[in-house]
Amino acid sequence: MNDVFQLSVIAGILTSAIRLATPYLYAAIGETFSQRSGVVNLGVDGIMLIGAYASFYIVLITGNIWLGLLAAIIAGLLMGLLMSLISVTLKAEQGISGIGLYMFGLGLSSLLFKTTIGTVKTVTGFQSVKIPLLGDIPVVGKIFFDHSLLVYGAFLLIPLAWWVLEKTTWGLQIKSVGQNPAAADSLGVNVDRMRYTSVCIGAILAGIAGASLSISLLNLFQENLTAGQGFIAVALVYFGNWKPQGILWGALLFSTVNAFQLWMQVLGVKIPSDIAIMLPYVLTIAALAVATNRVRQPAALNKPFERGES
Amino acid sequence: MASGASTKEKQQIKRVEMCNIIKYFPGVLANDRVCFDINQGEVHALLGENGAGKSTLMRQLYGLYRPDEGEILINSKPYTFNSPADAIEAGIGMIHQHFMLIPTFTVAENVALGLKSSREPVLDLDKVSARIRKLSQLYGLNVDPSAYLWQLSVGEQQRVEIIKALYRGASLIILDEPTAVLTPQEVNDLFVTLKRMVKDGHTLIFISHKLHEVMEISSRVTVLRDGRIIGTCPTAEITRNELVKMMVGREVHPLSPQPLKSGPVRLEIRNLQVMGDRGTEALRGVDFEIHSGEIVGLAGVSGNGQRELAECLAGVRKTTQGEILLDNEDITSLPLKRRVDIGLAYIPEERMRDGAIRDFSVQENVFLHDHSSTKYTHGIFLDFSRMRAFANELVNKFNVKTPSLDTPIKNLSGGNIQKLIMARELSRQPKVLIAAQPTRGVDIGATEYIHQRLLQQREEGTAILLISEDLDEIRVLSDRIAVLYEGRIMGVVERNEATVEQIGLMMAGISMAETMQRTS
Numbered sequence: 115m116n117d118v119f120q121l122s123v124i125a126g127i128l129t130s131a132i133r134l135a136t137p138y139l140y141a142a143i144g145e146t147f148s149q150r151s152g153v154v155n156l157g158v159d160g161i162m163l164i165g166a167y168a169s170f171y172i173v174l175i176t177g178n179i180w181l182g183l184l185a186a187i188i189a190g191l192l193m194g195l196l197m198s199l200i201s202v203t204l205k206a207e208q209g210i211s212g213i214g215l216y217m218f219g220l221g222l223s224s225l226l227f228k229t230t231i232g233t234v235k236t237v238t239g240f241q242s243v244k245i246p247l248l249g250d251i252p253v254v255g256k257i258f259f260d261h262s263l264l265v266y267g268a269f270l271l272i273p274l275a276w277w278v279l280e281k282t283t284w285g286l287q288i289k290s291v292g293q294n295p296a297a298a299d300s301l302g303v304n305v306d307r308m309r310y311t312s313v314c315i316g317a318i319l320a321g322i323a324g325a326s327l328s329i330s331l332l333n334l335f336q337e338n339l340t341a342g343q344g345f346i347a348v349a350l351v352y353f354g355n356w357k358p359q360g361i362l363w364g365a366l367l368f369s370t371v372n373a374f375q376l377w378m379q380v381l382g383v384k385i386p387s388d389i390a391i392m393l394p395y396v397l398t399i400a401a402l403a404v405a406t407n408r409v410r411q412p413a414a415l416n417k418p419f420e421r422g423e424s
Numbered sequence: 425m426a427s428g429a430s431t432k433e434k435q436q437i438k439r440v441e442m443c444n445i446i447k448y449f450p451g452v453l454a455n456d457r458v459c460f461d462i463n464q465g466e467v468h469a470l471l472g473e474n475g476a477g478k479s480t481l482m483r484q485l486y487g488l489y490r491p492d493e494g495e496i497l498i499n500s501k502p503y504t505f506n507s508p509a510d511a512i513e514a515g516i517g518m519i520h521q522h523f524m525l526i527p528t529f530t531v532a533e534n535v536a537l538g539l540k541s542s543r544e545p546v547l548d549l550d551k552v553s554a555r556i557r558k559l560s561q562l563y564g565l566n567v568d569p570s571a572y573l574w575q576l577s578v579g580e581q582q583r584v585e586i587i588k589a590l591y592r593g594a595s596l597i598i599l600d601e602p603t604a605v606l607t608p609q610e611v612n613d614l615f616v617t618l619k620r621m622v623k624d625g626h627t628l629i630f631i632s633h634k635l636h637e638v639m640e641i642s643s644r645v646t647v648l649r650d651g652r653i654i655g656t657c658p659t660a661e662i663t664r665n666e667l668v669k670m671m672v673g674r675e676v677h678p679l680s681p682q683p684l685k686s687g688p689v690r691l692e693i694r695n696l697q698v699m700g701d702r703g704t705e706a707l708r709g710v711d712f713e714i715h716s717g718e719i720v721g722l723a724g725v726s727g728n729g730q731r732e733l734a735e736c737l738a739g740v741r742k743t744t745q746g747e748i749l750l751d752n753e754d755i756t757s758l759p760l761k762r763r764v765d766i767g768l769a770y771i772p773e774e775r776m777r778d779g780a781i782r783d784f785s786v787q788e789n790v791f792l793h794d795h796s797s798t799k800y801t802h803g804i805f806l807d808f809s810r811m812r813a814f815a816n817e818l819v820n821k822f823n824v825k826t827p828s829l830d831t832p833i834k835n836l837s838g839g840n841i842q843k844l845i846m847a848r849e850l851s852r853q854p855k856v857l858i859a860a861q862p863t864r865g866v867d868i869g870a871t872e873y874i875h876q877r878l879l880q881q882r883e884e885g886t887a888i889l890l891i892s893e894d895l896d897e898i899r900v901l902s903d904r905i906a907v908l909y910e911g912r913i914m915g916v917v918e919r920n921e922a923t924v925e926q927i928g929l930m931m932a933g934i935s936m937a938e939t940m941q942r943t944s
Contacts, residue, residue, distance in 0.1 A: 281546055281547055282545045282546055282547060283536070283539075283540065283541045283544060283545055283546070283547055284545055285547075286529075286533055286536065286537055286547060287537065287538070289526075289528075289529070290526055290529070290537050290538075293526045293527070293528055293529070294524070294525070294526045294527075296524060297523075297524035297525055297526055297537075298526075298537065298538065299488075299507075299508065300486075300488070300508050300518070300520065300524040301508065301509075301512070301524070301537050301538035301539075301588070302507060302508050302509025302512055302538045303537065303538045304507075410528070413527075413528075421488060
């Protein structure tokens, strides 16, 4: 047990935590855009799986990681358009269509995996890039400044998303259609277009979240690779109160607990592994139960918009 | 015209014509060959009962609906509006009856929404705020650009709506029932602003069903009824009574209730204390009683505890101290259902929130209380044929205008919804009736009808508490008038015992003794 408290172990846990936060950050920031515009997309996990598969397969056959990333973006976009069509144009119940989208993503990615790849293989994905100078700082450098580009990207996304939502005309429009679409409509904001764009941004980021698993963190693909991480990302949006900075803390808390339990298993601490794996999920439930007291969700969340209904 | 960097210079609207406009909704012909015109500098009042088609007509001018037939000409050029964006572009603004504002945004954000920023893609709220301040000053529209909307009073929110239209350079502004939500003082302020706007070259369309406002503000008036134009004429050339007749389609006679010998005490309230929503004291010891066959009017500026009193009597709000007696039986701790069973009826202030279920049909709304009564059930099943017969009877008896019993209640006009709620509550022959703002937002015809029903119920021996912000209504109907101020009764006076001025003083918190002293 003493091993756990050695500096090297703590540094190891923190390094893993930063890495593991990556898919949560992409997916949860994406979901934030979607929900801020009024659309709950529960299909995030399915989109992640499609994104993970598409990028992995492209890297497997071409060896080009950038083409792989592009594949994840395109796959995410297509899934986003599908979700928008169902929930914005056809005005279907969002919770149900999201779950449908998840099942579709899960099934399709498994099917494609079996028919095109077959067995678990590995690829060479995004490699760690040590940032000059900062990366050479003892301990801290290793924890923060020696990761793959997709990891850096996830953390840079936080201020970027904040800036878009809080400081731009476009962000104001996204928030307005999530709060009061009738008001936005009366000022000439195209509600459907805003929702399409927001859902698609969310889906593209979910696709990248999948790619961050299959061609950066794990460099492999298997059935149900995400194991529900997309759902945790949705929970993080609530936990983070629909704010990028809130999501950052939620994702880090979550990934730290996850890294901790992984390291405990590696170090052979005598805790049944099933219990250890449960830890992050128990934490989600606890965090959500506490967080619900202070949440301010978009007023028009989950409500399709039709002009003239007041 | 004051047009800033963020809006293009817009054309000045000299004349708008709407010609032969036809608009259908499922089952309703909302506008039937309507012709309407307005010239620059005019205040044109659009008068009509609820459901006459005023808002529908104006929503077509603002691009929210497209006319099924007919055309819109601006400065003699035909226009087709596919969305409000097109109407805004043409220089038209609209202040909706239900404000189109976003509570979590600041004033400046609400104004900037949908406009290009001067520093695209970045918002430039400082610049927006500066222009809001300028407009505020120009037209007497005092608001703080950095305040959040949810912090503002209804009157302030309306000012934001007007600023939104002015900011977009609108030269023609449509105001849909702008005074419905305002206090008398706020109405005066609004009229000052509107007059300044007209002086500045703006053109206004003023939708209302309040005659004295129409007479005060408008230069021309058009009356709509059942989707058709009844007539247009200069306001100066027509009288109030003629307008009423045009609106309602018949003469409306003022009520003059006969004094009744009231019976025994039915409802008695002793030292009632109640908490408000924010945990502050809403009622600080209220005492009064209502006799059988008596209407007690509760006057007061809204927010002085009226809503809490009504809710407390109805049984949906907890009493912290005091007693409520109905026919000498203590009902203070009885749940709502039991109170209803022993003869209490309640017409809530927020009829769509507390009085009806929007998406339920007319028939279903009739049975919100009585769905479990053995009269309408067979064991665990509902007896639909009997329910239907009864709902039908009520709808006919109370003149509720509805396409069918299966129509969702949200599709009915405010007046008809209120008539239905009233029908439901009165059908049980209540001993005590709490009527909170029974005619707010209700048209003249329905108001007249509701008043008659209240008086009829009084004759049948019901004790009625009438809570209203409309002092005229209270003075006409009530046998006695109680004035509520900051959770206390300032005084109770007999009808005709106090002047409007005296009641007004008590509403402002002056005690009854002092009021009488000052005014005698």
